[in-house]
Amino acid sequence: MALIKFPTKAVNTDGVNPFVNSVFDNLFNDSFITDRLVTRVPAVNITETQDAFSIELAAPGLQKSDFKINVDKNIISISVEKKDENEVEDKLYSKKEYSYTSFTRxxxxPDTVNYSSIDASYTDGILHVKIGKKEEAIVAKRLIEVK
Known part of the structure; x- marks a missing residue:
């Protein structure tokens, strides 16, 4: 059996074809491509208390007006669509970048939801949606005496 030593990072492999390496480095380090490869669906926490459900959606950098919350039958949809334009002018060229942020969750x-008691607020980058329960769904606590 023969042991073959493979080159490590210490060996300069750019000498083989520096053009190919620089193209791949530019391609994978480009923010335009890497931003689109990363999913942009925000994280959600859903909790239930005795009288309500709570949805917390982490969406920093947005405004209250960016959110659209729709209830259709038994489905609640939270969506955002935002477009940013940044223009940087330098020496002999002009660079323009567009950034689109959009998602839908x-x-x-459940059947226990009171559709008339849904409230939403946006503070510190977190959207809070509180969904109340129907009165008959709220279980009254009481102590049962053993006889």
Whole structure:
């Protein structure tokens, strides 16, 4: 059996074809491509208390007006569509970057939801949606005496 030593990072492999390496480095380090490869669906926490459900959606950098919350039958959808334009002018060229932020998260609501008591607020980069329960769905706590 023969042991073959493979080159490590210490060996200069750019000498083989520096053009190919620089093209791949530029391609994979380009923010335009890497931003689109990363999913942009925000994280969600869903909790349930005795009288309500709570949805917390982490979406920093947005405004209250960017959110659209729709309820259709037993599905609540939270969506955002935002467009940013940045223009940087330097020496002999002009560079223009467009940034689109959009996502939609949908959740199925249970039968115990009171559709008239849904409230939403946006503070510190977190969207809070509180969904109340129907009165008959709220279980009254009481102590049962053993006889």
């Amino acid at each position: 949908s959740f199925t609501l």
